[in-house]
Amino acid sequence: GLFVTDYFTRTPRKLSPFRSFASIELFHFHIPEDTVIAVWNLITFKEQGGTFGDQCPDRSITVYFRSGAPSVINPLHTHFPRDTAVPGSFALTLTWTLPNRTTGVFNVTSPLPGDWFLAAHLPKDEGKISVKGLYEECQYLFQPQLIVQRLVNIAVLYPGHVTEQSMAPHNRSCLYKVFVPSYTSRVLVEVLRCRGAEGCPLWLRVRAKAPPLHNSTTLDCREHTPCQLAQDLPFWQHWYYVLVEKHPGVPGTVSFQVTVQLTDCSRPSLARPPFLPSSASMNMPHSFGSAGGLALGDSPPPTSPNDTKHPVPIPVTSHAGERCWPVRPTLRNELDTFSVHFYIFFGPNVSVPPDRPAVFVINLLPVLDSGGVLNLELRLNVSSLCGENVTVFGCLNHEVPLTSGDNTSVTCETESLAGFLLSVNATASLSRLRIPYPQTGSWYLSLRSLCAMEHGFEPCTNVTAEVYLRAYLSPCINDCGIYGQCKLLRTNNYLYAACECKAGWNGWGCTDNAEAFSYGFQLLSTLLLCLSNVMFVPPVAIAVRSHYLLEAAVYIFTMFFSTFYHACDQPGIVVFCIMEYDVLQFCDFLGSLMSVWVTVIAMARLQPVVKQASVLYLLGAMLLSMALQMDRHGLWNLLGPSLFALGIMAVAWTARTIRRRHCYPPTWKRWAFYLCPGALIAAAAVLLYAFVETEENYFYIHSIWHLLIAGSVGFLLPPRAKPSRRLGPLPRRKGCGYQLCVNEQEELGLVDPAVASINSICTS
Numbered sequence: 226g227l228f229v230t231d232y233f234t235r236t237p238r239k240l241s242p243f244r245s246f247a248s249i250e251l252f253h254f255h256i257p258e259d260t261v262i263a264v265w266n267l268i269t270f271k272e273q274g275g276t277f278g279d280q281c282p283d284r285s286i287t288v289y290f291r292s293g294a295p296s297v298i299n300p301l302h303t304h305f306p307r308d309t310a311v312p313g314s315f316a317l318t319l320t321w322t323l324p325n326r327t328t329g330v331f332n333v334t335s336p337l338p339g340d341w342f343l344a345a346h347l348p349k350d351e352g353k354i355s356v357k358g359l360y361e362e363c364q365y366l367f368q369p370q371l372i373v374q375r376l377v378n379i380a381v382l383y384p385g386h387v388t389e390q391s392m393a394p395h396n397r398s399c400l401y402k403v404f405v406p407s408y409t410s411r412v413l414v415e416v417l418r419c420r421g422a423e424g425c426p427l428w429l430r431v432r433a434k435a436p437p438l439h440n441s442t443t444l445d446c447r448e449h450t451p452c453q454l455a456q457d458l459p460f461w462q463h464w465y466y467v468l469v470e471k472h473p474g475v476p477g478t479v480s481f482q483v484t485v486q487l488t489d490c491s492r493p494s495l496a497r498p499p500f501l502p503s504s505a506s507m508n509m510p511h512s513f514g515s516a517g518g519l520a521l522g523d524s525p526p527p528t529s530p531n532d533t534k535h536p537v538p539i540p541v542t543s544h545a546g547e548r549c550w551p552v553r554p555t556l557r558n559e560l561d562t563f564s565v566h567f568y569i570f571f572g573p574n575v576s577v578p579p580d581r582p583a584v585f586v587i588n589l590l591p592v593l594d595s596g597g598v599l600n601l602e603l604r605l606n607v608s609s610l611c612g613e614n615v616t617v618f619g620c621l622n623h624e625v626p627l628t629s630g631d632n633t634s635v636t637c638e639t640e641s642l643a644g645f646l647l648s649v650n651a652t653a654s655l656s657r658l659r660i661p662y663p664q665t666g667s668w669y670l671s672l673r674s675l676c677a678m679e680h681g682f683e684p685c686t687n688v689t690a691e692v693y694l695r696a697y698l699s700p701c702i703n704d705c706g707i708y709g710q711c712k713l714l715r716t717n718n719y720l721y722a723a724c725e726c727k728a729g730w731n732g733w734g735c736t737d738n739a740e741a742f743s744y745g746f747q748l749l750s751t752l753l754l755c756l757s758n759v760m761f762v763p764p765v766a767i768a769v770r771s772h773y774l775l776e777a778a779v780y781i782f783t784m785f786f787s788t789f790y791h792a793c794d795q796p797g798i799v800v801f802c803i804m805e806y807d808v809l810q811f812c813d814f815l816g817s818l819m820s821v822w823v824t825v826i827a828m829a830r831l832q833p834v835v836k837q838a839s840v841l842y843l844l845g846a847m848l849l850s851m852a853l854q855m856d857r858h859g860l861w862n863l864l865g866p867s868l869f870a871l872g873i874m875a876v877a878w879t880a881r882t883i884r885r886r887h888c889y890p891p892t893w894k895r896w897a898f899y900l901c902p903g904a905l906i907a908a909a910a911v912l913l914y915a916f917v918e919t920e921e922n923y924f925y926i927h928s929i930w931h932l933l934i935a936g937s938v939g940f941l942l943p944p945r946a947k948p949s950r951r952l953g954p955l956p957r958r959k960g961c962g963y964q965l966c967v968n969e970q971e972e973l974g975l976v977d978p979a980v981a982s983i984n985s986i987c988t989s
Contacts, residue, residue, distance in 0.1 A: 226400070227377045231257065237368035240286060243300055246723035246733070251295055251716045252343040252369050253592075256336050258464070259375045259402075263336045265290075265343070266370040267329040268317055273401040274361035285323040285725035288329070288369075289344040290315045292337045293664035294595035296344050297733070305381075306702050308657040310645055333437040336373075339823065340592060340665075343369050354480055354918045376400065376436075380781070382467065386486045390469070391480045396472040400436060403485045407461040410490030414467050415484070416452040421479035423454065426472040433460045433641075437468040442641070447472075457643055460624045535742035552584045552626065552669065555696065562713060563597030563722055565698040569929055574606070575672070575694050577617055579685040581674045584626050587696055589665040596721030598702055601670070603656045603988040604715040606647035609691035614677045619647035619651040619670055621658065621949075626669035633683060635675070649692065650677075659702055661733060662721070669695075702734035707798060709735030726798030747797035750924035757928040758784045760935035764942065771945035775842060776823045780938070783816030787931070802892035814857055817934075818849045822870050824938055839971050845870065903940030910934050 233254055241248045256263055260304050269286055271278030296314035305311060321328045326550045347369045382388060382403040405412060412431070418427035430437035431454050437443075446452035459465060471479055473851035555567040567587050569575060577583050584809035589595070603619055620637035627637055637644035647656040674690040675682035700722035701711035708730040713722050726735035729742045742750075751873040761784035768777035790813035793802035802809070822845040831841065848866045852859075881889040892895065910933035918926045 226260075226373050226644045229377055231373045231375070233371040233373075235369055237270075237366040238394055240345055240347050240365045240367050242348060243287075243346040243350065245725050246298065246344075247712050247714060247725045248760075249298070249344045249346040250367060251714075251719070252345070252720065253716060253719045254343070254369075254371050256338050256341055256371075256373055257375055258338040259377070259379055259436070260336055260338060260373045261334070261376055263333045263341075265331040265333075266372065267317075267319060267331065268325040268326075268368045268370065269321075270366055271330070272364045274368060274487055277325040278363050279324045281325070281365075284347050284365060286319040286345060286347060286365065286367060288319065288331075288367075290317070290333075290341065292341050293339060295342040297661050298344060298599065299733070300346070301349065301731060303732040303737040305732060305741070306736045308660065309659045309661065309702065309733065312660070312662070316492050328763040330520075335432070335438050335494055337434050340595070345369075351919060353685045354920060354923065357602040363443075379466075382483065382485045384485050387482045387484045389456075389482050392469075393478055394476060396471070398468055398836070401467040401469075401483065402464045402802075403464050403487075405433075405459045405461060405487065406462055408489060408491045409459055409487050410457070412456040412459045412465055412962070413486040413488070413490035414454045415482065415486070416446055416457075417482040418470065419446060419452065419479070419481040421475060422477040423447075423475060425481070426475040426479065427467075428470040428472065429454050430468040430470065431456055432466050432468075434463050434466075436466045441468075444607075458625050458627065458639060463624070474888065479526070490820055493875055504916065514757075521734065527587070536785045538582060550581055550584050552586050555585060555587055562720060563594070563698055563700040565594065565597075567696040567698075568693060573694055575692055577672045577690045578676045579674055579688055582671045584672075585670045585694070585696075586626075587668040587670065589668065589698070590662060592719060593665075594698055594961045595662055595665050597662075597698045597700050597702065598722075599660040599668070600646070600695075600697050600699055601647050601658040601888075602693075603647050603672075604690040604693040604695075605651070605654040606693065607651050607654055609689065610651060611688060613685060614651070614686045615674050615685055615688055615690050616648055616677055617649040617672055617674050617692055618890070619649075619656070619672050621645040621647070621668060621670050623664055623668055624666050626671050649945070661702065670694075705735045706730075708741070708796075728798075744797075745966065747795065747799040750801045751792060751795050753924055753928040754795075754931075755788045757931035758788045758791075758935075760932045761938075764935055767939055767942055771942065773827055773942065776827055776942065779816065779819050779823050783813075785821045786812035786816050788961055793928075810823065811853060814853050815846075815849055818866065819846060820938060821867050825867075825870040825874050828941060829870075829877040829945055830943065831873070841873070899940050903937045904934050906940065907937035910937065 232389040235252050235254075238250045240250055243249065254583060267288060273281055273282045287300065289298050289316040291312070294312070297311050298314065298316075299305070299311070317329065317331055319327055321327045347365060355947060378399045379398075382401045384403065388401070392399060406833070414431055416425070416428065416429055420429060421427075427446040427451055429444040429446055430441045431439065432441040433456075435952045442454065442456065444452060444454040456465070467483065467485070469481065469483060471897070553569065555569055558566045558568060560566065569585060575583055575585075587599075589599070601619075601621060603617070605617055618635050618878060622637065622642060625642065627639070627642060627644055635646070635648075645658055645660070647658055649656045672692060672694075674685055674688065676688070700713065701709075701724050705711045705724035705726070708728050709724040709726045711722055712725050713720060715721075724733065724735050726732065728747060729738075729740045731737040761780050764786070765777050765780045768774070786809060789801070789803050790809040793800060793804075793806055793809050823842060826841050826845070845866060848869075852866060878889050885891075890900070910930050913926055913933070914930050918930075
């Protein structure tokens with residue numbers, strides 16, 4: 226056959242340590258139909274400071290694969306909420322083969338067509354809180370690439386028609402496909418008139434949606450006569466692939482005929498009519514491929530008018546599941562993103578008769594609906610049972626309803642079909658089911674009522690149960706509860722939702738309390754972070770006593786907004802917000818930096834040089850506001866203005882030292898008891914904030930940070946400026962001269978030098 230190779234790639238993305246599904250990187254691919262092999266090339270490399278991160282530690286990378294919807298992963302082994310179904314996925318762990326680069330390969334033979342999703346993350350870290358820009362962070366970048374190889378012009382089998390095929394000696398197999406429309410209860414594939422050197426040395430394999438594999442439904446035509454392979458309860462509106470494979474080592478040419486019979490469950494005694502030219506008669510796609518057989522590795526044989534024979538009648542035996550019931554549609558009402566309600570006509574109360582099931586269909590749109598949670602709720606009206614011991618069973622299946630003819634069966638699974646079982650009765654009248662990240666397409670719910678007897682369940686007589694049915698799509702499970710936040714995430718053009726838990730709660734719906742913070746711990750943490758700001762009261766008193774009223778106002782502003790910001794920033798339920806969170810955070814950061822700014826400017830004593838100190842205060846407020854607006858957590862945006870203020874102070878002190886020819890401040894007591902302790906306390910606070918603080922110790926380390934910063938301000942704030950005594954008029958002298966009046970207190974660095982004056986008197 227003719228193979229076509231397609232290549233897809235995605236932009237590299239930075240991986241994050243796993244905390245919740247909101248911290249993973251999701252990649253979306255689309256695999257076309259008739260794909261025989263898909264190869265994912267998984268490229269991972271390290272970066273640090275814009276260069277290769279050879280010095281970065283090796284951290285394992287876990288990649289998850291799933292078809293139809295994103296993977297529901299649980300690497301931390303947390304508990305899922307009740308009534309939650311967890312779909313499976315495949316996981317792969319990448320290890321490093323080179324210092325800064327590694328590559329992994331993941332092959333899928335005959336993958337299912339449609340949407341495929343890859344999720345990748347790093348292992349969970351210790352939760353260290355790092356200051357942005359303090360050092361070059363190691364980045365782990367992940368880039369998946371997809372290469373698919375698909376067959377073109379696969380032969381199409383038309384139901385009820387015979388296709389002849391001759392398999393040359395150098396060919397191993399022939400591949401066909403047939404489209405199965407809705408309301409099909411059975412697919413029967415048969416090999417006729419098989420002639421070969423050793424009887425009929427063929428294997429017959431059938432698979433839905435993709436070419437068959439070695440473990441697909443298989444029949445050995447040598448051992449079975451006639452060579453018939455049946456598929457009960459096939460998937461509706463999908464292609465079924467038929468592979469006729471020759472036994473290894475068989476010489477010569479093998480000729481055979483293959484035909485397909487579809488059973489219409491709406492008319493169980495009749496097979497579907499022969500193929501008509503109009504594709505709409507069978508609800509088939511318009512692209513059928515080529516007519517006639519096609520051997521793999523060989524060119525299509527010439528088509529002759531005799532290739533397609535008249536329909537061969539195949540007896541249809543009666544079996545379970547042959548009959549189907551009307552499917553009641555649901556009305557889709559979109560309220561918001563991943564907020565969709567499915568209403569039943571003449572519902573939501575539905576009647577379940579005793580003699581037949583009630584079947585409903587829920588249609589999920591491709592791509593759009595796979596990023597939420599499908600919720601189903603059944604509530605039995607006990608008063609409708611008339612005292613009978615009735616149990617209503619519900620089977621939720623994907624792409625085909627399960628309507629077994631065995632009324633006593635309470636399972637929702639077959640050999641090739643798996644579903645979800647719900648049940649309600651007089652004792653347990655409510656049943657729920659949640660499916661995170663459901664596969665898109667049609668979901669069928671079949672409701673049956675059975676009466677409990679001594680030896681099991683039997684069909685009820687003259688009892689019609691009434692059930693309240695509710696089906697809806699939500700972004701997260703129970704909106705993540707009170708200890709979580711439901712986040713709407715996006716990867717390229719794909720939207721999905723996930724919970725981000727807090728206060729130690731974990732799990733898919735933030736319901737796992739194994740590591741949760743108790744109420745007492747939350748209250749203690751909030752009180753520590755809030756009451757530690759009371760340490761600003763002594764600096765405020767010192768500033769007021771020293772007539773630093775502007776500085777005192779800034780300290781009060783910082784104390785107020787820091788207290789209420791941390792009261793609003795708590796992860797648990799002990800939260801109190803007087804304003805919007807963003808406003809409180811901005812005011813807290815601005816007050817903290819302004820406290821540093823005004824303290825350093827006050828220590829510089831710039832009044833003789835800059836007559837209006839408010840100019841620098843206003844300049845600092847504008848610069849800090851701009852820096853916080855640019856990046857509230859950036860290191861240099863916050864450290865730059867502080868260093869600028871320290872530079873101004875250093876220049877002012879240096880100028881005084883040069884002019885007076887001795888160190889400023891001149892007294893050793895000022896250095897030993899005020900400046901050095903204050904600087905050491907401030908340095909200790911910065912070191913704790915930058916290198917020690919983690920998510921686990923944040924509550925008490927950050928409280929210590931508040932205490933140290935406020936304490937350092939009390940030591941560093943200069944003392945009160947005492948005004949110098951005014952000098953009286955100088956005695957008049959003959960000639961011209963001057964007199965220099967010096968304030969000795971200013972020379973000692975104990976008062977404000979602005980009050981010192983120079984008087985020059987000149988007389989004739």
